[in-house]
Amino acid sequence: xxxxxxxxxxxxxxxxxxxxxxxxxxxxxxxxxxxxxxxxxxxxxxxxxxxxxxxxxxxxxxxxxxxxxxxxxxxxxxxxxxxxxxxxxxxxxxxxxxxxxxxxxxxx
Amino acid sequence: xxxxxxxxxxxxxxxxxxxxxxxxxxxxxxxxxxxxxxxxxxxxxxxxxxxxxxxxxxxxxxxxxxxxxxxxxxxxxxxxxxxxxxxxxxxxxxxxxxxxxxxxxxxx
Numbered sequence: 748x749x750x751x752x753x754x755x756x757x758x759x760x761x762x763x764x765x766x767x768x769x770x771x772x773x774x775x776x777x778x779x780x781x782x783x784x785x786x787x788x789x790x791x792x793x794x795x796x797x798x799x800x801x802x803x804x805x806x807x808x809x810x811x812x813x814x815x816x817x818x819x820x821x822x823x824x825x826x827x828x829x830x831x832x833x834x835x836x837x838x839x840x841x842x843x844x845x846x847x848x849x850x851x852x853x854x855x
Numbered sequence: 856x857x858x859x860x861x862x863x864x865x866x867x868x869x870x871x872x873x874x875x876x877x878x879x880x881x882x883x884x885x886x887x888x889x890x891x892x893x894x895x896x897x898x899x900x901x902x903x904x905x906x907x908x909x910x911x912x913x914x915x916x917x918x919x920x921x922x923x924x925x926x927x928x929x930x931x932x933x934x935x936x937x938x939x940x941x942x943x944x945x946x947x948x949x950x951x952x953x954x955x956x957x958x959x960x961x962x963x
Contacts, residue, residue, distance in 0.1 A: 751921035751940075753933040772935045774907030777885070777958040779933070799882030803911060803954065805931065813859035823913070825861040825887070825954070827880045832859075846911065846933070850885040850958030 755805060759783045759844045766790060766836075771846075778852035784809060784839035792835035800834070800849045802826040807843025809836050863913060867891045867952045874898060874944075879954075886960035892917060892947035900943035908942070908957045910934040915951025917944050 753771055760767040760783055767783035782790065784807070792812055802811070808821040813834040820826050828834035861879055868875040868891055875891035890898065892915070900920055910919070916929040921942040928934050936942035 751924055751935050752926050752928055753935060754931065755933050756931060771933065772909070774937050776905065776938065777907035777909070777956065779909060779935070797884065799885035801880070801885070801887060816859055818860050820860055823862065823864060825863050825879065827859050827861060827887070829882050830884065848885065848956055
């Protein structure tokens with residue numbers, strides 16, 4: 748039976764050496780996954796050519812960078828990173844789980 | 856200044872006659888918005904050709920249909936509706952706000 752209902756928090760996976768990445772749904776046009784940060788972990792600023800992306804903070808709090816902006820985002824906040832706009836996680840301020848989505852999927 | 860940080864719940868919009876729809880981000884490859892249901896409101900089962908879609912329940916609880924499955928989804932649950940797979944909201948069981956995403960965006 749396909750997994751149409753997913754409980755993202757049940758899939759969170761952390762690691763000591765770098766933030767955890769989890770695939771949740773791999774569609775033809777859209778990818779969904781988790782990024783899981785221990786306090787102090789980061790994601791370097793990067794950008795995606797031709798692909799829009801978002802982060803939805805499911806739990807915790809992090810300092811984010813998008814374009815020329817830096818801001819804190821916490822549970823319930825949506826962070827929008829349009830194609831070509833540099834974005835990253837400056838620092839997780841708590842243990843933080845983010846749903847991420849990207850279209851088209853990475854590598855497609 | 857572009858709105859890279861969005862607080863979805865601040866944008867929720869309800870209506871008595873049908874569920875509320877809100878645009879949050881309109882990218883070239885990805886659309887994000889809200890669907891806002893009063894208890895008892897529905898979204899008829901439909902499908903999107905060539906477009907993957909998800910619902911992320913931000914608050915409330917609803918009975919959802921995807922493919923041949925029917926299930927309840929509540930705050931924190933992710934509902935995945937791959938391209939061509941029929942999906943809809945059988946009934947909102949509480950006042951319910953869902954973040955929705957679709958790639959490519961509707962009408963593109």
